[in-house]
Amino acid sequence: MNDKNKNNKPSAAPDAPAKKPMHRRTRRGLYTAAVSAFVLAIVIAFNLLVGTLPSGATEFDITGKDLYTITNQSVDYLQTLGKDVEIVVFAQKEAIDETMLKLIERYAALSPHLSLRVVDPVLNPATLEAYGAQPNQVAVRCEATDKTSLINMAGIDGVEEGLILYDAESYYYRQQYMPVALDVEGQLTSAVNFVTTTETHKLYLMGGHGEQAFGTSATALIDKANIETQELNLLIDGSIPGDCELLICNSPSSDLADEELDLLKTYLRTGGNVMILLGESTLTNFNALLAVYGLEMQNGYIGDNTRYYEMFANQYGYFCIYPVLSPTNEVTASITSDAILRYARGMLITTPERRGAEVTPFMTTSEDGLLVLDEQTAVPGQYVLGATAVETFEDKDNITSRLTVITAVDLVSDETAELTSLSNTDIFLNALALNFDGIQNLNIPAKSLNVNSIVISSPLFWGALFAGIIPLGILVGGVVHWARRRRR
Numbered sequence: 001m002n003d004k005n006k007n008n009k010p011s012a013a014p015d016a017p018a019k020k021p022m023h024r025r026t027r028r029g030l031y032t033a034a035v036s037a038f039v040l041a042i043v044i045a046f047n048l049l050v051g052t053l054p055s056g057a058t059e060f061d062i063t064g065k066d067l068y069t070i071t072n073q074s075v076d077y078l079q080t081l082g083k084d085v086e087i088v089v090f091a092q093k094e095a096i097d098e099t100m101l102k103l104i105e106r107y108a109a110l111s112p113h114l115s116l117r118v119v120d121p122v123l124n125p126a127t128l129e130a131y132g133a134q135p136n137q138v139a140v141r142c143e144a145t146d147k148t149s150l151i152n153m154a155g156i157d158g159v160e161e162g163l164i165l166y167d168a169e170s171y172y173y174r175q176q177y178m179p180v181a182l183d184v185e186g187q188l189t190s191a192v193n194f195v196t197t198t199e200t201h202k203l204y205l206m207g208g209h210g211e212q213a214f215g216t217s218a219t220a221l222i223d224k225a226n227i228e229t230q231e232l233n234l235l236i237d238g239s240i241p242g243d244c245e246l247l248i249c250n251s252p253s254s255d256l257a258d259e260e261l262d263l264l265k266t267y268l269r270t271g272g273n274v275m276i277l278l279g280e281s282t283l284t285n286f287n288a289l290l291a292v293y294g295l296e297m298q299n300g301y302i303g304d305n306t307r308y309y310e311m312f313a314n315q316y317g318y319f320c321i322y323p324v325l326s327p328t329n330e331v332t333a334s335i336t337s338d339a340i341l342r343y344a345r346g347m348l349i350t351t352p353e354r355r356g357a358e359v360t361p362f363m364t365t366s367e368d369g370l371l372v373l374d375e376q377t378a379v380p381g382q383y384v385l386g387a388t389a390v391e392t393f394e395d396k397d398n399i400t401s402r403l404t405v406i407t408a409v410d411l412v413s414d415e416t417a418e419l420t421s422l423s424n425t426d427i428f429l430n431a432l433a434l435n436f437d438g439i440q441n442l443n444i445p446a447k448s449l450n451v452n453s454i455v456i457s458s459p460l461f462w463g464a465l466f467a468g469i470i471p472l473g474i475l476v477g478g479v480v481h482w483a484r485r486r487r488r
Contacts, residue, residue, distance in 0.1 A: 074189045078111040083196045088139045089118045100164050103184040140191035149191035158216050183446035190224040201436045203246040204232040210253030217417035234260040246273045246435040251409040256285035271399040273435040279409035281345050293389035293403050294352030294359040302346040302383050305368035319343050323385050329362035331430045337423045344408035346383030361387040404431050420445045
């Protein structure tokens with residue numbers, strides 16, 4: 001073999017081109033994409049999880065008026081609910097006020113015993129008929145008691161109850177629907193309480209002495225407490241019915257006959273309950289009934305040198321007062337806000353003729369109170385404006401009788417009831433509820449929809465500041481910052 005050929009070995013095949021290392025920027029991009037995909041997956045999963053939660057857990061009330069917030073009173077009551085209750089809204093969903101429906105949904109979510117459904121009355125007339133309802137009504141039903149309560153979705157403020165209340169003047173004079181309040185919580189709580197309770201309660205309104213009828217506010221409070229009312233004239237009827245749990249006399253202008261006085265004394269001696277809102281101080285037989293239970297009516301009107309409303313001083317002087325509320329009496333022990341009384345009468349506590357009666361005041365003046373007899377005469381002292389006299393009969397299975405006397409007849413007038421931040425209605429309802437077994441004070445006022453206007457002082461200055469000076473300053477600052485960066 002030729003040496004030349006031996007030395008000329010065939011050359012090896014060329015190596016495959018080496019794999020170039022991944023560029024750093026590429027790796028960073030892939031890493032960023034992976035992290036972004038992971039974060040996106042977490043966000044999607046979180047949104048799906050949140051979507052399964054009830055609206056009350058994911059939405060917050062920032063209205064400033066607690067439009068979507070259920071009060072603790074209803075929350076505490078619904079926690080004790082032991083029967084299943086169905087809430088059925090008979091209306092086309094798109095036609096229901098959004099705020100009202102949202103509040104109904106939040107209310108129904110507060111108890112596992114509450115269920116809610118919206119039924120189109122046009123598509124489901126049989127369901128409408130089964131509940132005995134009309135379109136645009138809400139039916140609250142408890143199967144355990146076989147009781148149903150129907151609530152109108154729309155009402156007229158001060159005239160007709162409803163979940164949403166419209167202004168009466170705009171409705172009657174201009175045929176316009178102007179919403180002014182939401183009464184969803186109050187109406188639903190009253191209805192739930194009604195359908196889950198098997199007991200019925202009844203009070204009688206005394207007549208024949210020029211008594212004043214309760215205004216729409218007080219009447220609505222009694223209705224919400226699910227108490228049935230009936231009028232009673234003692235001279236005509238001749239007796240107090242056996243189903244009378246409470247007899248109320250509201251601001252009489254003429255006196256009791258002797259026979260009526262005897263009937264009331266007998267009724268109280270046998271475990272009856274009487275409430276008197278007394279605005280006259282010279283009614284002899286009414287005063288005699290009070291004296292039996294250790295209360296002495298005073299002539300004149302009550303003022304207070306230290307507890308009067310300065311805002312109303314030009315109109316009422318010292319006669320528009322915020323009374324001292326007893327922290328120990330059952331009527332006012334739970335109340336934390338002030339009340340307002342105008343031209344109240346006054347009482348003093350004396351020794352009761354009924355030795356077993358325990359007399360306790362729940363509203364008084366301060367020690368700087370005044371009993372004004374005329375323009376020249378005013379007697380200083382502390383006067384009673386509301387009191388209870390309770391007698392327990394140990395020989396009659398410890399039954400009790402209760403006489404409640406309030407000497408400010410506008411305690412629950414329509415005018416004072418509009419001041420929802422004050423405690424007038426709570427005082428009245430507490431005094432009322434104590435005469436019935438199993439009744440709770442579930443007074444929940446409607447939520448106002450009125451818009452509070454904000455008056456801005458010096459509007460020209462503030463308008464120029466926010467519409468001109470601040471935007472111009474931001475623009476100039478941006479241009480200066482851009483120019484500096486450009487010169488670098």
